Amino acid sequence: MRLTFVKTLVELAQTDQRIVLLTADLGYSALEPFKDQLADRFINVGVAEQNMVGVATGLAEAGFIPFVYSIVTFASLRPYEFIRNGPIAHNLPVRIAGVGGGMEYSHNGLTHFGVEDIGVMRTQPGISIFAPADAQQTETILRSTYMLEGPVYYRLGKDDRTIVPGLEGSFELGKAQILTEGSDCLIVSMGAVSNETAAAVVELQKSNISVTHAVLATINPPPDEGFTSLLGHYPYIFTVEAHYVSGGLGSLVSEIIADNALKTRLTRIGLNKTPDSITGDQAFLYDRYGLSPRAIAKKVVDTVKLSRVTC
Amino acid sequence: MLNIVSPQTIYPLGDGVISSQSWFGSARAMRELILKESFRAHVGHIGSGLCIVEILEALFSKIMKIDSPSDQDRDRFILSKGHAALALYVTLYFKGWITAEQLSTFCGNGTTFGVHPEPQTPGVDFGTGSLGQGLSFATGAALAARWQKSKRRVFTVMSDAECNEGSTWEAVMFAGHHKLSNLCAIIDMNKQQAFGYTKDVINIPNIKDVWNGFNWDVYEVDGHNIEQLVKTMSSLNFSEGRPHVLLANTIFGKGVSFMEGQIKWHYSPLSEHDLAQALIDVSKS
Numbered sequence: 001m002r003l004t005f006v007k008t009l010v011e012l013a014q015t016d017q018r019i020v021l022l023t024a025d026l027g028y029s030a031l032e033p034f035k036d037q038l039a040d041r042f043i044n045v046g047v048a049e050q051n052m053v054g055v056a057t058g059l060a061e062a063g064f065i066p067f068v069y070s071i072v073t074f075a076s077l078r079p080y081e082f083i084r085n086g087p088i089a090h091n092l093p094v095r096i097a098g099v100g101g102g103m104e105y106s107h108n109g110l111t112h113f114g115v116e117d118i119g120v121m122r123t124q125p126g127i128s129i130f131a132p133a134d135a136q137q138t139e140t141i142l143r144s145t146y147m148l149e150g151p152v153y154y155r156l157g158k159d160d161r162t163i164v165p166g167l168e169g170s171f172e173l174g175k176a177q178i179l180t181e182g183s184d185c186l187i188v189s190m191g192a193v194s195n196e197t198a199a200a201v202v203e204l205q206k207s208n209i210s211v212t213h214a215v216l217a218t219i220n221p222p223p224d225e226g227f228t229s230l231l232g233h234y235p236y237i238f239t240v241e242a243h244y245v246s247g248g249l250g251s252l253v254s255e256i257i258a259d260n261a262l263k264t265r266l267t268r269i270g271l272n273k274t275p276d277s278i279t280g281d282q283a284f285l286y287d288r289y290g291l292s293p294r295a296i297a298k299k300v301v302d303t304v305k306l307s308r309v310t311c
Numbered sequence: 312m313l314n315i316v317s318p319q320t321i322y323p324l325g326d327g328v329i330s331s332q333s334w335f336g337s338a339r340a341m342r343e344l345i346l347k348e349s350f351r352a353h354v355g356h357i358g359s360g361l362c363i364v365e366i367l368e369a370l371f372s373k374i375m376k377i378d379s380p381s382d383q384d385r386d387r388f389i390l391s392k393g394h395a396a397l398a399l400y401v402t403l404y405f406k407g408w409i410t411a412e413q414l415s416t417f418c419g420n421g422t423t424f425g426v427h428p429e430p431q432t433p434g435v436d437f438g439t440g441s442l443g444q445g446l447s448f449a450t451g452a453a454l455a456a457r458w459q460k461s462k463r464r465v466f467t468v469m470s471d472a473e474c475n476e477g478s479t480w481e482a483v484m485f486a487g488h489h490k491l492s493n494l495c496a497i498i499d500m501n502k503q504q505a506f507g508y509t510k511d512v513i514n515i516p517n518i519k520d521v522w523n524g525f526n527w528d529v530y531e532v533d534g535h536n537i538e539q540l541v542k543t544m545s546s547l548n549f550s551e552g553r554p555h556v557l558l559a560n561t562i563f564g565k566g567v568s569f570m571e572g573q574i575k576w577h578y579s580p581l582s583e584h585d586l587a588q589a590l591i592d593v594s595k596s
Contacts, residue, residue, distance in 0.1 A: 020458070041458075046488075051447045051481035058451020061387075061437065062459060066451075082478070085441050086448065090430045 057086035072098035072114025102242025119247020136169030182210030358564035360398035391445020443476025472504035487526030534559030
């Protein structure tokens with residue numbers, strides 16, 4: 001997603017002089033197209049994420065649309081108070097691009113995992129949050145949201161090659177994209193793990209569980225009434241996210257269910273505990289933390305079939 | 312029990328429009344207003360405001376080019392030590408940008424004039440209150456002016472205790488590296504902070520050399536000598552070279568005998584007795 005993000009940003013910046021890009025010394029072999037073509041609107045602020053957001057706040061007050069770029073955790077957690085007191089408090093169009101949502105930085109360990117960024121950002125009503133599922137959707141989202149009023153947080157993945165089957169880059173602000181339709185349960189996924197979720201849906205067909213799979217990229221503002229209506233149609237709902245189950249997509253969906261008194265059962269699939277020191281590639285970690293296609297499918301089967309027996 | 316004095320009895324209500332020429336040199340009047348308003352609101356942070364009166368007076372009366380707070384190409388100002396906001400409000404009142412009625416809402420209900428500057432307040436370019444953020448905002452504002460090929464400058468007033476914050480040094484390094492000559496930081500060197508004296512909390516023995524080492528032009532000035540402040544800032548080269556920092560030596564609680572240099576007065580509000588004595592002290596200062 002990051003290469004597509006940069007490619008799209010270059011195209012947007014060529015026609016919109018307000019766009020500038022700041023990085024906190026990350027993005028080597030990714031940001032060069034912007035750096036090379038728009039050198040006078042690019043700055044590496046050094047390894048200083050707080051100042052990066054502070055500088056972006058000053059730039060935005062003067063009319064620029066600054067994008068700040070770093071790995072998810074360094075883009076969201078380290079400068080969090082600057083984001084709150086800067087662009088959010090002043091309602092300024094700073095765009096925070098975090099790369100590597102979830103455990104995409106795999107062997108780099110917990111310091112590089114982005115597993116609570118949506119949670120901390122979502123507590124702030126004054127920032128829009130988008131989590132594209134693949135590179136194609138990244139482009140669509142960036143083009144349709146970069147000019148929004150106020151600050152925006154983009155949770156990006158590293159992977160530019162994997163395309164979520166059936167998504168085809170579609171995105172509509174405030175709505176979920178439906179990839180498959182079924183009647184037994186609804187699975188809502190967020191971000192790049194939508195690909196593992198789509199694979200799980202294929203496995204579930206073998207278990208005779210008919211699934212609607214929705215990809216939700218608009219996290220804040222919360223999705224519209226159509227999404228609420230969608231939730232109300234299913235007896236079982238599952239959320240899938242490469243994020244702690246608290247604070248992110250699972251919490252968002254549970255809030256909508258509670259606020260609207262929907263009669264459904266929600267199972268949140270994601271990280272339930274702080275990752276330990278055992279390292280591995282993303283597929284290994286996803287399996288370890290219940291986010292592989294097999295683990296997602298098993299959770300759905302166990303929940304739906306156990307409930308059927310219980311009933 | 313405190314007898315709350317209505318603002319009308321403290322100073323006459325007016326439209327707040329006083330020409331900058333007429334109030335230049337009115338540090339005493341500014342201090343009186345800070346004391347009376349903080350007493351009325353029963354709010355502390357008095358000493359922190361009293362010690363930057365001449366700095367604000369110099370900036371808003373002589374140095375900054377701001378025809379109105381809504382002028383897009385105005386010089387920008389950031390009170391990075393946001394807890395001294397009352398001193399800024401009083402300055403804006405004398406500048407004619409806020410009325411006496413507005414000032415008298417300080418720390419009331421339904422007002423934007425709180426303990427720290429809120430971004431919706433007229434004349435406040437950036438809201439502050441969390442130490443260590445103002446210089447970053449100022450640095451971005453200075454970079455914006457450069458990129459927009461504007462001659463506007465950016466001024467920020469910081470506290471010496473703010474140099475405890477790591478984020479301050481991120482901004483210091485950035486501005487120095489990029490030679491943001493249109494940026495001027497004035498550090499209120501009042502030598503104390505909330506819970507002790509700066510030399511005892513985090514001592515920076517050669518602060519002049521430290522800023523100089525990060526490629527800033529450093530000036531040591533008397534923060535209560537308005538002529539020296541104006542002369543120094545008027546001489547700065549805002550077009551090229553390094554960013555500028557004024558290490559402004561001040562006396563915490565300046566003008567009030569029992570407040571000067573006393574840690575207690577970082578937070579404490581005034582009693583009626585304190586106010587009476589403080590006003591006598593200031594009238595003689």
